[in-house]
Amino acid sequence: MATFFDLVTRPNESIKSKTTGKFVELSNIPTDLKIPNDWDVKPGDILSWSNYRATETYFVTHESMLLKNPDTSGAGYLTIPLSITSLFPDAVNYFFPALNVIGRSYIASIELAPTDFFFISNFTKEPLPTSIINRNNLSYSFDLNEEVLYVTRLSNSNETQHFPLQATKTSDIIQWILSLDETKTKINVKFNFEDKEMCRKVPRGIITGLPAGWQCEQKDIRMYSENKIQGEWLCEGPEKTNEDARRAIAHFYEGLNIEII
Structure with missing residues (x-):
């Protein structure tokens, strides 16, 4: 030790x-x-x-x-x-x-090799497959305080995904890594909610429930108050799950009027 x-x-x-x-x-x-x-x-x-x-x-x-x-x-x-x-x-x-x-x-953080026993002792008690281990374009970093593993593409630090220890399977990590090789597409989500009652119904935080390999970032927030919430998300992910992502976005804002472009 x-x-x-x-x-x-x-x-x-x-x-x-x-x-x-x-x-x-x-x-x-x-x-x-x-x-x-x-x-x-x-x-x-x-x-x-x-x-x-x-x-x-x-x-x-x-x-x-x-x-x-x-x-x-x-x-x-x-x-x-x-x-x-x-x-x-x-x-x-x-x-x-x-x-x-x-x-x-x-x-x-604690930077880790993909062969580290950490991957077997957590998630679904399985090692990463050899095809993933042999990739040299990824980094793995463990946040001890948040108990979250971050996987990042070395050539683009914006392409990163966090995996909570208690809610992640090894297959989730593999699926996200494989999605990095797929053709990407973008979706813009615009919203303009007005009146206090409507704004109370708006879900807080980043869009969740998206397919593996999808990420969202805040493109623009023009207004955020108890009476008006206006802004835009930019979501990016594998082209083949574009329709699934659109359905997930619609479900996230279910019952609310948004524009998905």
């Missing part, structure tokens, strides 16, 4: 010497980021010189180097990169004790 070393709170009572078994006196981060041979640390261990969140936190690599937290949040939170998690067959469990010490609220 990974170990977390807090080198701000306990700089001289954290890392031990391999030869003497005594604590090593530490002050600064090694300038060349190379871990001294005598430090009793292992790949995956987390060393923190951070005074604020995880801004100066490092991982021990397989080459005995220090790799700085890549922080995909951009706000000083901890991201465990694929180059580290791929060293372990069950990365989430391997890092879990250390992350509990750091605190879940400081964790941005």
